[in-house]
Amino acid sequence: MSEYHLLLPEQLTLSNVAEEYALLRQDIRKARNGDTIILDCGRLHLLDSAGVAMLDQFNSLCQQRELRLIEEHCSADIGKIKELFHFSAPTSKKHAPRPSFFERLGQRGYALLGHLSEGLFLISNIFYWAIVSFFNKRLRRQGEVIRQSLQIGLNALPIIGLIAFLIGFILALQSAVQLRQFGANIYVADLVAVAMVSEMGPLITAIMVAGRSGSSIAAEIATMKVSEELDALQVMGIDPLPYLMVPKFYALLLTLPLLTVLANVIGILGGMIIGVTYLNIEIIPFYHEVISVLRYKDIMIFLVKSITFSAIILFTAAYFGLKAEGGAEGVGRVTTSAVVASIFWVIVADSILGLIFYFVEPVF
Amino acid sequence: MIKIHNLHKSFDEKVVLRGVDLDVFDGERLVIIGRSGCGKSVLLKHILNLMQPDKGYILVDNIAIRKVGQKDLFFLRKQFGFLFQGAALFDSMSVAENVALPLVEHTDLSPAEIERKVAEKLELVGLPGTQDLRPAELSGGMKKRIGLARAIVMDPKYVLYDEPTTGLDPIMAASIDKLIIDLSNQLKLTSIVVTHDMQSVEKVATRVVMLHVGKIIFNGDVQALHQSDNAVVNQFVSGSIEGPIQPKPVKY
Ligand SMILES: Nc1ncnc2c1ncn2[C@@H]1O[C@H](COP(=O)(O)OP(=O)(O)OP(=O)(O)O)[C@@H](O)[C@H]1O
Ligand SMILES: [Mg+2]
Numbered sequence: 028m029s030e031y032h033l034l035l036p037e038q039l040t041l042s043n044v045a046e047e048y049a050l051l052r053q054d055i056r057k058a059r060n061g062d063t064i065i066l067d068c069g070r071l072h073l074l075d076s077a078g079v080a081m082l083d084q085f086n087s088l089c090q091q092r093e094l095r096l097i098e099e100h101c102s103a104d105i106g107k108i109k110e111l112f113h114f115s116a117p118t119s120k121k122h123a124p125r126p127s128f129f130e131r132l133g134q135r136g137y138a139l140l141g142h143l144s145e146g147l148f149l150i151s152n153i154f155y156w157a158i159v160s161f162f163n164k165r166l167r168r169q170g171e172v173i174r175q176s177l178q179i180g181l182n183a184l185p186i187i188g189l190i191a192f193l194i195g196f197i198l199a200l201q202s203a204v205q206l207r208q209f210g211a212n213i214y215v216a217d218l219v220a221v222a223m224v225s226e227m228g229p230l231i232t233a234i235m236v237a238g239r240s241g242s243s244i245a246a247e248i249a250t251m252k253v254s255e256e257l258d259a260l261q262v263m264g265i266d267p268l269p270y271l272m273v274p275k276f277y278a279l280l281l282t283l284p285l286l287t288v289l290a291n292v293i294g295i296l297g298g299m300i301i302g303v304t305y306l307n308i309e310i311i312p313f314y315h316e317v318i319s320v321l322r323y324k325d326i327m328i329f330l331v332k333s334i335t336f337s338a339i340i341l342f343t344a345a346y347f348g349l350k351a352e353g354g355a356e357g358v359g360r361v362t363t364s365a366v367v368a369s370i371f372w373v374i375v376a377d378s379i380l381g382l383i384f385y386f387v388e389p390v391f
Numbered sequence: 392m393i394k395i396h397n398l399h400k401s402f403d404e405k406v407v408l409r410g411v412d413l414d415v416f417d418g419e420r421l422v423i424i425g426r427s428g429c430g431k432s433v434l435l436k437h438i439l440n441l442m443q444p445d446k447g448y449i450l451v452d453n454i455a456i457r458k459v460g461q462k463d464l465f466f467l468r469k470q471f472g473f474l475f476q477g478a479a480l481f482d483s484m485s486v487a488e489n490v491a492l493p494l495v496e497h498t499d500l501s502p503a504e505i506e507r508k509v510a511e512k513l514e515l516v517g518l519p520g521t522q523d524l525r526p527a528e529l530s531g532g533m534k535k536r537i538g539l540a541r542a543i544v545m546d547p548k549y550v551l552y553d554e555p556t557t558g559l560d561p562i563m564a565a566s567i568d569k570l571i572i573d574l575s576n577q578l579k580l581t582s583i584v585v586t587h588d589m590q591s592v593e594k595v596a597t598r599v600v601m602l603h604v605g606k607i608i609f610n611g612d613v614q615a616l617h618q619s620d621n622a623v624v625n626q627f628v629s630g631s632i633e634g635p636i637q638p639k640p641v642k643y
Binding site: 250251254255256258259261262263264265266 | 469492
């Protein structure tokens, strides 16, 4: 245990406290726990509030480092000044009132409203540019829609075919056991056809495409956002929406219905395999049954659904992509959100459309 | 002429600009210096309305950039070339496509003319023959120079350079400095250069301003910069550790 003897200068005022404090700190730099610091105030005769504040701060520094601080040779005047300006920490604390339930509810609602209007603004903007660039040749990018369509559609073919096949197959298998008990074998064709075309086909295709292409669109836009590429586009006088989003929009509008057709056909084929092998239905009667049960309404449902879904996938990907902030981490976060949100909204839209078409016959 | 008046900008709690007043005159090469993180890039982005101020306004040729419609904004922006600090090249395109993009979008030049123009600008930044490379295959300094080629390919009226020479070797940096000077002399364009590099400040600047804690604290030519009696300016120019600015991290 050692002792440090520090001599304070003749005056401690606003003009020199910072330097003096730095010096004092420097002096006790090597002090260890339990050491004693002796502050000699013998010379000190001019002290102001800043000086007192500095001494207080030094005191708390010593306490923090568990040093013993002793002040020596303090004259009465100096003592009085110290007393006068001594800083006492406030004893009671007033907490900011916690926001009440309704305040928080209102805040949430307000934020939600903000997101909603932002989303609506984006959607209307994309629609606007989609229509404008349909008629304006200058706004179109040569071959971009085709390129995007190939990227979205072609590479998704195998996986969507496989999933659709499995779904049709399982659907038929599960119902075949029940139908056989009643000798209603042939109705497996109706069941698989209607379920695939008006429900499963559009839904699973949309979910697969949301996972595959929705995520990649969101990630691409988000990466461009965080690496300032979107800013660069704007600086060049190019609006990112018509330049980047509209070709993808058209590509999705083209490919999703086509992929759904494929999923429907393969799903029904999967059902047919069960029908032929397990229920002993010939191919030709199965085919006729499928054709007879599928009406114009089912085709309409599938078209409306897949077009709606493609819009939903694009809008969520664009919305989250454009919201990205920060580096790679931000990109990852918005990509996940985009996929989750687009699958959620696809299922919500599916339920709503299902309900609507249950009650309403399409008139056109 | 660009007129910036009383510009304020903060991100959440963090105040970045607190009342910047700055006039940029036609034909000059204005250099903006300041410590890292003091808001130089933010200031540049405000000039092109890539960020919106909380308070204050910016006039470009007496047009308030915040008030113009979308269409005019794009027209206004076409007069600008902007070299981003991170170059901001499009990864999905080759170097030639990157540089040619503004030409393809905004002019009716034939592919051959565009190709010629791209080659000319690439030559200018010292990277001839890199047309078919991808941005991922370039080094940081090369990206920067491609970004520079893209910024000047439309022969803009104003060019904003965000740290054009950081990440380049001294010789390349000197040649970029020369390029900036030549461009502004030949094409009579107005340049705003953000940099930390005191060497390039001395060569390039016709006027220097220093941004510090959100305000312009120095405005004058290079000579005045060296003779300034402002302690902050002196410390920055001489690059010493002692002085009013402590290099310790600031609490955000
Ligand atoms: N989009 C943003 N969101 C939040 N804060 C931001 C944003 N952009 C910049 N900032 C903050 O603004 C401050 C100034 O940033 P800016 O990029 O302008 O610095 P700078 O002067 O260009 O520095 P450097 O010389 O290192 O490039 C930084 O402290 C940064 O934290
Ligand atoms: Mg910067």
